[in-house]
Amino acid sequence: MRRFFSKIIKPLLALAATGAVLSSQQGCSKEQKAEPPAAEARKAGDGPRVISLSVTEKGYEPSPINLKKDEPVKLLVTRKTEQTCATELVMKDYGIHTPLPLNTPVEIAFTPNKTGTLTYGCAMGQMISGTFMVE
Numbered sequence: 001m002r003r004f005f006s007k008i009i010k011p012l013l014a015l016a017a018t019g020a021v022l023s024s025q026q027g028c029s030k031e032q033k034a035e036p037p038a039a040e041a042r043k044a045g046d047g048p049r050v051i052s053l054s055v056t057e058k059g060y061e062p063s064p065i066n067l068k069k070d071e072p073v074k075l076l077v078t079r080k081t082e083q084t085c086a087t088e089l090v091m092k093d094y095g096i097h098t099p100l101p102l103n104t105p106v107e108i109a110f111t112p113n114k115t116g117t118l119t120y121g122c123a124m125g126q127m128i129s130g131t132f133m134v135e
Helices: 002-024
Strands: 051-057 059-061 066-067 073-079 088-091 096-099 106-110 115-119 129-134
Touching: 059 066, 059 073, 059 129
Parallel strands: 051 073, 066 129
Antiparallel strands: 051 059, 073 106, 088 096, 088 115, 115 129
16 A cells, blocks of 8 residues: 555645645746726727826736727836846937836836837846837
């Protein structure tokens, strides 16, 4: 009986414990969160669309975010961690290079002028990044 336990049961228990630990870790996951639907349709003269972004241990959240071409956008970005290199927001296509002080909301305004995927991220070659899907 001892042999059966040490050769079969112990490895199975170790495998189950490893699976439990790995499934509870989310550090490097690339989960894509859907953007919540807008409460009501915006009108042309309503001013820029305001989007809140947070910088956390997981990166820029939420991401991806859907935008419309030629619709003005105002980002309210708050860095909530010191555990990443995302201390700035860089959007090369729009000449944006904005420092993000810890726990201080920063406004960044721009208007997407072409459709497709628009990537933004940290100043270290966008090692930590997020995306806008411009329609």
